Amino acid sequence: MRSATSALIVASGALQHAVERAPRSDLVIAADAGLEVLLAADRPVDLVVGDLDSVSAEALSAATAAGAEITRHPSDKDESDLELALSAAIDSGVQRIHAVLRDGGRLDHQLANLLVLASTRWRSAEIDAAVGEHRVWVVHGERTIPLVAGEPLALHAVGGTATGVTTTNLKYPLVDADLPGLVALGISNEAVAASPTVRIETGVVIAISSS
Template sequence: MEPVIGIVAGGPRSHLPSLKQYDSTVTIWIGVDRGALYLLEEGIHPQIAIGDFDSVSDEERNRIMSHVSDYLAYPIEKDETDLELAVEKAVSLQPGAILFFGVTGGRLDHSLANVQLLMTLWKRNIFSKMIDIGNILEIQGPGTHVIMKDEHHPNISFIPFTEQVVGITLEGFYYKLTNRTITWGSTLCISNKLISEKGTFSFKEGILIVIKSRDVL
């Protein structure tokens, strides 16, 4: 069976969901820099720790090294980000899916680049999601897709990743839509909700960012 890989980066701790709730889903945990410490703090021993580890102290680095099977340290000055290195390591393990944690909530340039990483994986036919305390984000291409109701993330938004998304149709949603085209900057498909246990969204051309979300106090 193809493994599900959880990658935990070093974004703000306050933006992380409980990682323990995903421990039964994730087959292999990869801690990226301080993300490896976040895993240890929740009682999860990552199989792999990777990065330049410039955001941890010597004591924390030693703790990480003593609790992982595979410790991969890189120089601070390099072409790839620590997260890119983790993604390439994950891809080499032939995953069925990759779940990202700790990749939002900090620097906006990092967050936007991380969303683009999902696009890179989509092009390689690897399903991936970004998950934080209030959001679950994924990328989808043309076709018909089923989406299930999530009581913890009741709001559903569709945002065009390409300049336009053609022929989007929503079924089973409070706000239905039939064969519409949405473009960059459109708010037409923001903050919808399912009215049954599942719904479908379909479109003919383009790429969508799909976000399930909830308000975080």
């Protein structure tokens, strides 16, 4: 895989218009049937990963003919297609990853996707995602969230308590606070000025803007 600074990952069931408005990226990875959405959006694909049980032979042929690399994994794998795609992006050294994922569908997959995005395995890159119409940012350390005043922003500590949480430009500010993992405390916040920031000392926070 050639070296790259930014990656776009598109998974099965992603919205075509979310793929069309995704930022330009110099590495485009299809997670399994995400390939179909990328082809429909007329977006060149560099790599296809997954067990490839849910993607058509025609789509795979078209991608191969257009120069995409195909990496087929066994069905009984431990990683999800999203994990395989994130791992491939990280291996190519990218600093930014934008994932386009489906909303709805299986609740276990929905939860797994959010937890997987937050894994410290990918913390060398800045990760955000479009999940259907919802926007998601993963915060390790510090992050500026591209919102305008009035937009909602929920903060969830996943994988345990986040400590030393400090925010700017949010209605309910946090200053060197602990954000426990299994509470709803973070849900009703919102930006009161553009570009709020979230900084944490330990742990990981998923920021969600869902209106």
